[in-house]
Amino acid sequence: MREMLSETYERYRDVQDGRVADYIPALAEADSGWFGLSLTSATGHRFSFGDAQLPFSIQSISKAFVYALVVQELGHVEVRERIGVNNTGLPFNSVMAIELNGGRTMNPLVNAGALATTSLVPGTTWDEKWDFIHAGLSKFAGHELEIDERVYESEMETNTRNRGIARLLESYGHISLDPMQVTELYTRQCSLLVTAEDLATMGATLADGGDCPITGIDVVDPSVSRDVLSVMATNGMYEASGDWLFEVGMPGKSGVSGGIVTIAPGKGSLATFSPPLDAAGNSVRGIRATRHLSNKLGLNLF
Ligand code: DON
Secondary structure (H helix, E strand, O other): OHHHHHHHHHHEEEEOEEEOOOOOOHHHOOOOOOOOEEEEEOOOOOOEEEEEOOOEEEEOOHHHHHHHHHHHHHHHHHHHHHHHOOOOOOOOOOOHHHEEEEEOOOOOOOOOHHHHHHOOOOOOOOHHHHHHHHHHHHHHHHOOOOHHHHHHHHHHHOOOOHHHHHHHHHHOOOOOOOHHHHHHHHHHOOEEOHHHHHHHHHHHHHOOOOOOOOOEEEEEOHHHHHHHHHHHHHHHHHHHHHHHHHOOOOOOEEEEOOEEEEEEOOOEEEEEEEEHHHHHHHHHHHHHHHHHHHHHHHOOOO
């Protein structure tokens, strides 16, 4: 397996397409050459190659796992009703998607739905809510995750658009916490540091019906994993989710710092890290490497 990861690394390492995100100033410092690949099986075997131990902020990939924790608490019916499950067909930070949907969010994996999902996290104080998110995402990864305070501060100084989205949702009565507090919680969850290896373990937890294959801890129920995987399949790569599913054939979730986690249900998870992004905000090398490995390993679900 390691040979297959190294062959994939060599095949795509020289790809020059894509641009490193710079709308969050601290992310612009990423090296466009970073490239890591990691695979964790549902039985807990791990294989990695390249920059798979390099930490980076999880960004949008956190959305899938916070969604899992919220569905575990509130259940399939309530979260579906409040957050939605359909693709917006619009960029991840779209305001129009809210307006076109009568002031409601469309799914938990774009910014509006993610902010609304984070507002549903249990806890009476901001600290309790943060502890719930931090502990939950750490359980998925199998160890305690740290925060990149620089990325957090950098995004807090520039996240006027997310604050605007949270305020707009408040105006429609579709957010259950003070919009500024929600934006802070959401920005903090996006600043948690992970490696490609961590992401593969987090994905393998979903692949294994919610049990972390490294620690054996039962993080969420199998029915919750199923809900998360279905929204990842339809929405995980934003407006490019159809292209992704067509080429890769598995649920995946990307983040603006360059990570992608892909889940082979029942089998395991593959994670890639490479900062240059395409126009939709998805890692260029990550998409190509995952498509290649999906074909080579026969992982396409269809
Ligand atoms: O809210 C934001 O803009 C970032 N914290 C996360 C966005 C993101 O990762 C979208 N990815 N492609």
